[in-house]
Amino acid sequence: MEYVDSVDQIDLVIQNAVKVMEDSKMQVFEICEAARRELESLERELERVLAETGTTIETVDRLERDYRLARIRLTEVSRDFLRYSEKDIKSAYETATNLQLDLMVYREKESYLKKRRGELQVRVRNVERSIERAEAIGSQMNVVLDYLSGDLSQVTRILESSKNRQLIGLKIILAQEEERKRIAREIHDGPAQSLANLVLRTEIAERMLGTQELEVVRGELIELKKQIRNDLGEIRKIIFNLRPMALDDLGLVPTLRKFVQDFEERTSIRTKFDVVGKEKRMSSALEAAMFRLVQEAFGNAYKHAEASLVTLEIVFLEEIIRLTIRDNGVGFHVDVTEARARSHSKFGLIGMKERVELLQGKITFASGVGQGTTVIIEVPNQAELRKELGYNGE
Template structure:
C-alpha cells in the first residue's frame, strides 16, 4: 500500500509539474507569436520608410544641384548688377532663397526618415533576438516534457533503464525538438515570409492600379508570380526533407538519384552515385531505407556547408547481410584527432542514427585531402 501510495503521489506531482510546464510553453509561444506579428508590421513600415527615404534622398540631390546653380547665378548677377534690372536681381535672390528653404526642409525630412529607419531596424533586431530566445526555451521545455510525459505505471523499470540509456534518450529528444524547430524556422523564413511579402506587394499593386500605373503593376505582378513559384518550390523541398515519399514508392536508389540531381542543381557540386548489387534482391525495412537515405543526406549537407568540395562520390553496395555506404569528397578535410572533439550536430546525428540502425561508422580525413565517411548498415535491424 505504501509503495502504491508513493507512486500515486509521485504521479500527481509529475502531472502538476507537466501542467505548469505546458502552461509556460504556451506563454512562451504566445510571446514568440506576438513578436513575429510585430516584426511583420515593422517590416511593412520599414519597407515604406525605405521607399520614402529613397525618394527624399533623390529630391535632396536634385535640390542641392539647383541651389548651387541658383547661387552661382546670384553671384554673377551681384557682380554685374549694372547689366541686370532690379527685377532680375530680385528673381535671382528669391529663386536661390526658395531652393535653400526647400533644401533645408527636405534635409530635415531625410534626417527624420533616417532616424525612423534606424529605430525600426533596431526594434526588428531586438524582436529577432526575442524570437530566438523563445524558440530556445521552447526546445528546452520540449525536452523536459518528453521525459515527464513517460509511462508512470512502470517508474522503477523506467528509472533503471534511464541509468543505462538516459544520454541516448536525451539526444533523441533533442534531435526531435531541433528538427521541429528547423522545420518551423524553414517555414517561417521561407514560405511564411514569402506569403507575407506577397500580401504586402499585392497592396502596392492595388495602389498602382488605383493611380492607373498599369505598366508598373504588370511588372510587380510578374515578380509576384515568380515569388509564388519559388515559395511553392520551398514548400515541396520541406515536404521532401520531412519524408521522401518516393522511398516507399520507387525505392532507395531512385530516390537517391533524384535527391542527388536536386543537390547538384542547387550547390553546383558534381556528385557521382555508384551502386553495386541490386536493391530489389533484398527486402529492406522502411526504417532501414529511411535511415540510409538520411545518412547520405546529412553527409552531403556537411560537404556543402563545410568541405568546399567540387566533387563527391557516393557508393552504395548491397551485400548479403548489410549495406555499405561510402561518401568521399575532395574538399578541405580536417585533422584526424578533431573527430573526437568535433561539436558538429550533423556528425553527432549521423553517429546516433547509425547506432539506432545497429550499424558502424568510420571517418577518414586529412587537411587538404578531403574526407571519406564509411557506414555499414545491417539489412535487418
C-alpha cells in the first residue's frame, strides 16, 4: 500500500536523523571533555599565578622598605665625611643601587603577574560558559533523540482514525507539559550547574584577601552578587516558561492575565486583556495548549510586528473557546505561500496552524502592510474529551 510505503520512508528518514544526532552528540561530548581538561589546566595555572603573585607582592613590599632605609643610610654617610670613610660611602651607595635594581625587577614581575592573573580569570569564565553551552546542547539533543526514537508504528496505527486527532494532539501536549513540570521542579530544587562557577570565583576572592588587594576583592564580590541576581532571574524565567504554576492552581484566565502584565513590563508594549462569557475550567492539556498559542502570538508581535499595543480577548461559548490577539504593528501579506512565510521569518505562524489543527480547531490571520495583525483561534470545548483524558472538573 502507498500508505505503508510512506510510513517506511518516514521511518528511514527518522533513523537517518537519529544517526546524525547521535554522531553530533558524541562530537559535542568530545568538545565538552576537551573544554573541561582546558579548564582544569587553567585553574592549576591560575592557582600557581595567584601564589606567585602573593609572594612577589611581599617581596616588593620588603624591597621598598629596605631601599628606603638604604637611601637614609646613604644620606647619613654622605653628609658626615669625618665619621665615615670613602669605603663606607661606596658600600652604602652600592647597597642602595642594588636594592633599587631589585625593586625595579620585582615591580615589573608584579605587573606581569597581575596582568596574567586577569587574563587567566577571563579565560576560565569563557571556558566555563562554553562548557555550560555544550552541556545545554547535549541535553537538548537527548530530548530530540528520545522523541525520534519512539515507536513510529504505534503512532501510525493511531493516526489511521481521523476522529482521534484531537485526542492525540492533547495527549502529546499533556506529555510535553508533564515533562516541563518535571524539569521545572529539578531546576527549582537544585540549580547547581547554573551556579557552579560561583564556587571557583568565591575561592579566588578568598585567596586574594591574603594579598591585601581589598579593592580588587570588593570588585570581585560585586560581580559575584550581580551574577547571582542574574542567575536567579534566569531560573525564574525558565521555570515560568517551562510550566506556569498558576495554570494548574488558578486556571487559564488568571495565568493569561499575569502573562499579559509581565509581557507589558518586560517589553514596554501596552497590552489589554478582556474576558467574555462565563469562565470555564478545561483539561490541563487544553489549557496548556491555549496558553502556548497566546505565548507564541505575543512573541511574534514582539519580535516582528514593531507594535505599541497588543490586545487579547478570550470568549467562552457553549461549544468553543475563541482567542483573539490583535496588534497595531507593521503587518504582513496574509496570502504568502508557506515557503515565503518561512523565508520571511513567519515560521511561528506555521507552527501555530499545526498546533490548532491537532486540536481540531481553526486559526485565521487578518493583516496587511501597515494595518497591524489579528489572529483568531477557535478550539472545540468538548466534555467527553475531557473525560477521556481523566479530567473530572467542571
